Amino acid sequence: MNPQMVIGVFLVYVLVLLSIASWTNRKSNPNDGGAHFFAANKSAPWYAVAFGMLGASLSGVTFISVPGWVESQGFTYMQMVLGYLIGYGFIMAVLMPLYYRMGLTSIYGYFESRFGGRAYKTGAAFFILSRTIGASFRLFLIALVLDLFVLQPLGWDVAWAVFGGWQVPVGYAAAVAIILSVIWSYTRKGGLGTIVWTDTLQTAAMLIAVIYSGHAIVNALGWTWSEVPQQIAATRWNQWVVWEDWKASNHLVKHLLAGAFVATAMTGMDQDMMQKNLACRNLKEARWNMGSFSVVLVLVNVLFLVLGALLYSWIAMKGISIDRADSLYPTVALDGGLGIGLGMVFLIGLLASAFSSADSALTALTTSVCVDLIGTEQMEARQATKRRKQVHLGMTVVLFAVIMAFSSANDTSVVAAIFTAANYTYGPILGLFAFGLATSLRPADTLIPIVAIVAPVICYALESYLKAVHGFSFGFALLPVNGLITFLGLGAVALAAGKK
Numbered sequence: 001m002n003p004q005m006v007i008g009v010f011l012v013y014v015l016v017l018l019s020i021a022s023w024t025n026r027k028s029n030p031n032d033g034g035a036h037f038f039a040a041n042k043s044a045p046w047y048a049v050a051f052g053m054l055g056a057s058l059s060g061v062t063f064i065s066v067p068g069w070v071e072s073q074g075f076t077y078m079q080m081v082l083g084y085l086i087g088y089g090f091i092m093a094v095l096m097p098l099y100y101r102m103g104l105t106s107i108y109g110y111f112e113s114r115f116g117g118r119a120y121k122t123g124a125a126f127f128i129l130s131r132t133i134g135a136s137f138r139l140f141l142i143a144l145v146l147d148l149f150v151l152q153p154l155g156w157d158v159a160w161a162v163f164g165g166w167q168v169p170v171g172y173a174a175a176v177a178i179i180l181s182v183i184w185s186y187t188r189k190g191g192l193g194t195i196v197w198t199d200t201l202q203t204a205a206m207l208i209a210v211i212y213s214g215h216a217i218v219n220a221l222g223w224t225w226s227e228v229p230q231q232i233a234a235t236r237w238n239q240w241v242v243w244e245d246w247k248a249s250n251h252l253v254k255h256l257l258a259g260a261f262v263a264t265a266m267t268g269m270d271q272d273m274m275q276k277n278l279a280c281r282n283l284k285e286a287r288w289n290m291g292s293f294s295v296v297l298v299l300v301n302v303l304f305l306v307l308g309a310l311l312y313s314w315i316a317m318k319g320i321s322i323d324r325a326d327s328l329y330p331t332v333a334l335d336g337g338l339g340i341g342l343g344m345v346f347l348i349g350l351l352a353s354a355f356s357s358a359d360s361a362l363t364a365l366t367t368s369v370c371v372d373l374i375g376t377e378q379m380e381a382r383q384a385t386k387r388r389k390q391v392h393l394g395m396t397v398v399l400f401a402v403i404m405a406f407s408s409a410n411d412t413s414v415v416a417a418i419f420t421a422a423n424y425t426y427g428p429i430l431g432l433f434a435f436g437l438a439t440s441l442r443p444a445d446t447l448i449p450i451v452a453i454v455a456p457v458i459c460y461a462l463e464s465y466l467k468a469v470h471g472f473s474f475g476f477a478l479l480p481v482n483g484l485i486t487f488l489g490l491g492a493v494a495l496a497a498g499k500k
Contacts, residue, residue, distance in 0.1 A: 003153045006146070009344060013351050014182050017198055021186035024194040037191030037388060038105050038367050042278070044196045046285035049276050050293040052199030054300060055356030056273065058206055063353035066301070067308030068325030074239030079252050081301045083259020088294040090260075091268035092287045094437065099274065100283040106371040107274050114436040116445030122452050123429050124372035127271050128365055130425035132395075135361035136402035139179060142354035143403065146175050176403050183359045184396045188389065191363045192279055198359060202352035207300065209349025210307055213333065216342050217310040221317065232309045254477040261480040265430040272364035314338075362399065366392045427459060427479055428452035431486025438487075441494035451489035458485050 069077055099107055108127065112120035151171045187194055218225060232238055242251050267273040280286040311332050315322065322331050332338065333346035369391045370376040376384040432452070435441070443451070459482040466472040474481055 003151075005340075005344075006347060009347050010146075010351065013348060016201065017182065017186045017355070020198050020201065021190055021194045024190045024197055037189070037193065037363070038275070038371070040191075040193040040196055040279040043281055044193075044276070044279040046280045046289040047292070048196055048200050049280055050289040050296070051203050052196055052356075053273065053276055053289070053293050054297060055199045055203035055206060055352065056276070056360045057267075057297060058203075058300065058304075058353055058356075062304070063206060063350060064326050064329055066304040067311055068328040070237050070305055070308030071312055071325055071328075074237045075302075075305050076239055076242050076255070077305060078240060078298075078301065079242070079255035080259040080262070081298055083256040084263040084297065085294055086256070086260035087263025087268065088290055090264055092290050095264075095268045095274075095433075096277065096283060096286050096290070098437075099278060100286070104278065105377065106368055107269065107271055107278075108368070108372050110436065111432060115432070115442065115448060118445045119432060119448040121373060122449045123432055124271075124368050126425045126428050126452065128368055128373075131270075131272060131361050131365055131368075132398060132402060135358050135365070136399050136406060138354055138357050138361075139176065139399065140403050140406045142350060143172065143176050143179065143407075146179075147172050151175060172407060173404060176400060176407075179354075180396050180400050180403075183355065183362055184393065187359050187363055188392055191366070192275060192360075195360050195363055196276065196279060199356045202356035205352035206349045206356075207303075209345040209352075210300075210303055212345045213329075213342060214303070214307050214310055216338050217307075217314050217332075220338055221310070221313060228306065228310070231313070232306070235309065235313070237309050237312065251475075254475050257480060258475065258477040261430065261477075261483065265426040265479060265483065269426070269429050269433050270364075271368050272360055275364050275367060276360070358399075362392070362395060365395045369395065424456040424459060424478075424482060427456055427482025428486045430479065430483030431455065431490065434483060435487050435490045439491070439494075441491065443490045443494035444497050447493045448490065451486060451493060455486040455489055456482055 066077065098110065102110065102113070104110065106124065108120055108123040111123045186198065218228060223231060242255075245251065277286045277289060280289055308328070311328050314320075314332055315328070318337065320331065322328050329346065330350075332342075334343045366388065370384075370388050374387060374391070376387050379387065428451075432448070435443075459478060462481070463474055463478055466474075
């Protein structure tokens with residue numbers, strides 16, 4: 001695809017998003033205290049929320065990376081996806097009733113009632129840190145694609161501005177600023193009330209892209225869809241379960257446990273994801289939303305892995321080489337000889353995956369800062385609206401700064417390591433929720449921030465030691481280990497206070 005066509009697709013996509021925002025903003029009231037922005041007036045249809053949540057879950061990282069994992073992991077990622085179902089069941093049975101009973105706007109309000117103000121702000125701060133890094137990384141990926149297929153071919157990446165020795169590519173910075181400006185524009189007024197519907201569109205765009213891609217490759221390979229399972233079964237990628245090697249990071253038990261805890265922490269204890277669930281009319285509809293979402297998510301992940309097997313089959317037949325797994329899907333879609341149609345749907349799917357995760361993250365970050373840190377719910381409506389707009393713009397600027405910091409590293413492995421480190425921030429949140437729900441103990445509120453900071457440090461040291469000395473890795477199961485260390489730390493603090 002030529003850069004002019006990429007720009008054209010981008011502009012059309014943006015116009016559609018802005019049109020949806022204009023339609024949904026008619027339901028907003030500037031003096032409603034944030035009811036539309038924070039909670040979509042608690043009237044969002046559960047089926048729209050469920051479908052849109054797929055888009056927020058299937059970020060640009062998933063859209064590009066999961067198909068590439070097939071070469072090294074086969075279909076073993078499905079072990080973790082099945083573990084998600086355990087976590088989603090816990091969310092529906094325990095967490096959702098708690099949130100609805102308490103009438104929460106931010107789920108971290110639970111920490112204040114259970115432990116105190118410092119625990120409340122600690123949980124919110126860890127969420128804000130993690131979501132800022134995660135959303136920035138996702139947007140960093142789409143900016144890289146635009147840089148490769150638009151800025152470089154047009155020669156717009158050659159101008160540099162120097163700020164005290166830090167060199168910034170002006171063209172790249174402009175691309176990032178444009179993307180963030182678009183997200184700010186269509187979320188600034190409607191917030192969650194808009195995102196429920198833009199995410200519905202963007203989820204559809206992603207699924208269409210994956211299905212179309214699979215269809216194009218199956219036809220090019222000369223197969224029929226009925227032959228696909230047999231063809232994949234005959235390859236080395238047809239591995240679904242890892243059972244023999246306990247040290248493997250993708251062992252079945254590790255993946256199932258990790259999936260359960262990842263779903264619990266990164267969905268049920270994540271303001272971004274639960275804010276959508278709390279936008280449903282009542283608990284019953286929220287459960288319908290989560291149940292249908294979880295089932296469809298399993299099927300969609302199978303679809304992504306099947307696409308990965310098809311992509312690898314195509315490059316093997318054509319002798320196409322790739323430098324890393326993440327470049328598999330973009331290389332085939334944009335330069336794999338399968339036609340311009342595949343390139344267009346891939347680009348739309350990539351835009352959708354990046355925007356759907358980033359827009360909801362920006363809204364959730366704005367909500368958490370306003371409700372958890374500033375306390376806008378206690379302000380007069382006009383003042384609260386003014387402050388919310390300031391925070392929304394401020395968080396947009398913060399995301400821009402973090403993305404540019406990623407780009408300055410100029411090393412995707414370093415950036416990936418930073419993104420992986422963001423998962424550590426969910427451990428303290430998981431530990432706080434688990435301790436609050438499983439015990440009646442009340443640790444000293446002043447010491448909770450210390451425990452929350454020390455636990456990830458211990459977790460990192462433990463993982464590094466076991467990997468270096470014994471070749472053992474917790475893999476994704478590191479999250480529950482992190483939560484357990486936080487839990488034990490809170491227990492130690494509570495028991496020590498009880499003995500005094």
